[in-house]
Amino acid sequence: MNPKAKTVTQNNTGEEVSAEKEARDRQETLKILKSFGRKRENLIPILQKVQARLGYLPREAMMEIATHLGIPEIDVYGVVTFYNQFRLNPPGKHSIRVCLGTACHMKGGYITLDAWKRRLDINQGETTPDREFDLDTVACVGCCTMAPVTVVDNQPEGKVEPTKVDGILLAFELERGAEGQKTVR
Amino acid sequence: MRTVSLTIDGQQITAREGDNLLWVALDNGIYIPNLCAIRDKSEPMASCRLCFVEVEGKEQPVTACTETVTEGMIVNTRGTRALSLARRSFELLMASHSLDCAHCPKSGSCELQHIARYLGTRLKSKQLRELRRDLPIDDSHPQIIYDPNKCVLCGRCIWTCREHLGVGVLGFAHRGFQRMVTTFEDEPLAISKCDRCVECIGVCPTGALLPRNETKTRVTSES
Known part of the structure; x- marks a missing residue:
């Protein structure tokens, strides 16, 4: 993981990370910590609870x-960096999980991942600046016949070649456009 | 304390019962290659897989750092099977090591060079494909230059940092091939809580942690 990438995503979260939200996150974290003893073995349960509450594990919470x-x-x-379940960035509205299991690897899952990275302009484990998408990898989701697979919002999509990446993103864009029109009316 | 007597490479040795085989051998002048062994640590990491020895009565070679000495134990540190395992572990380590001895200030006092000589292998693997990590070098610190590409993940610096500071600055993070010795949130060492004792440089077996001005501070390493 590139240490530089993180500072970028931290800046990306921009306006949302207001002092107010930070203080609220801190309160939530302290409340959770109160219910746990000071034993080291509580680390993972604490991390899980804090992430469930905040959506991710901010620097301050880890401290x-x-x-x-x-x-x-x-x-x-x-x-936090060892286990896949923990995230260092706030989740996006839509989650993109690119499978890099054996079958997907053979079918060019890494090419699909590259396509996502290029289109969203983020690295794996990061969230887009507008908080629309977060990108990560998984190791096999159990539908290898559909390889290469990308799980979009918990829905596995099969045969995701780079062109399909564009197609999925276009569908989201249309959806967003429709929503925008609704609110305008 | 009860003592036990054992034989290592034909040499009669007495040691305290329950002592660790690797340290007993090293203390008696018998070298066994090792990187991740830390004397004061209660549980060995046993991750470098270099200290393989053959113990009579055991079917497979064992890592010396995880063995305790027993009465009448017969150990062979130069067994073919043990050495071939150690050689392969060493090759795996070196396959992702940024090998540049000609420009590395550690050359000459580097434990990797020492181990390669002992095992009679090359530093550059002949069989394994080179797989570089290409991580950025951290030269932010006024005294330390940290090149994670030369790190063998032995954990000596982490241990020393913790022993010395109480609260450690260095630790392991990330997973698999991305695993590295780093600071909280991969911060540069300069803005970490490092109190500049620079003891980590002294324990690093490779050129991963080097003093900024290598002419002033001589790089020494215990082997």
């Missing part, structure tokens, strides 16, 4: 957790 458990901050970061 609070480290202080609560009396462990180095890097240990919290190590666990």
Whole structure:
């Protein structure tokens, strides 16, 4: 993972990360921490709860957790980056999960991933600046005959070649356009 | 404390019962290649897979760092099977090592060079395809230059950092091939909580952690 990419996504979240939201996140984190003992073994349950509440694990939350458990901050970061279930960026409105399991790999899943990266202009594990999409990879979702698979909002899409990536994005754009018109009316 | 006597490479050795085989051998002047072993650590990491030895009565070679000495134990550190396992582990390590001895200030005191000599292998793998990580070099710190591409993930710096500071700056993060020694949120060392003791440089077996001005501070490493 590229350390530089993170600073970009942090800036990306721009307006949403207001002081107000930060304070609210902090309150939520502290409330969750209160219900846990200071044992190191509580780390993963705490991380899961905080992420369930906040949607992701902000830097400040990881620091609070480290202080609560009396462990180095890097240990919290190590666990968060080790497990796929934890995210360092706020989730987007739509989740894009590109399968890189064996079958999808053979069918060019990495090409599909590249197409997503190029179209959304983000790396895996990141969220677009407008918070519409977040991109990540998974290792096999169990429908290998459809390889290469991308799971879009929990719905597996089969044979996702780069052209289909464009198609899926176009569908979202149309949907958004329709919604926009509705609100205008 | 009860003592036990054992034989390592034909040499009679007495050691305290429950002692660790790797340290018993090293303390008695018998070298076994190792990178991730840390004497004070209660549980060995056993991740470098270099300290393979053959123990009589055991079907497979074992890692010396996970063995405790027992009475009458007969150990062969130069067994063919043990050495071929160690060689392959070493090759795997080197396949993703940014090999540049000619320009590396660590050359000469590098433990990787030492291990390659001991195992009688080349530094560059003949069989394995080179797989570089191409991670950015962190030269933000006033005293340390950290090149993660030369890191073998032995964890010595992490251990030292923790022992010295109480709260560690360095740790492992990310998973699989991306695993690396890093700081919280992969921050540059300069803005981390590093208190500049630079003890991590002294314990690094490779050229991953180097003093900024290598002419002033001599790079030494324990082997």
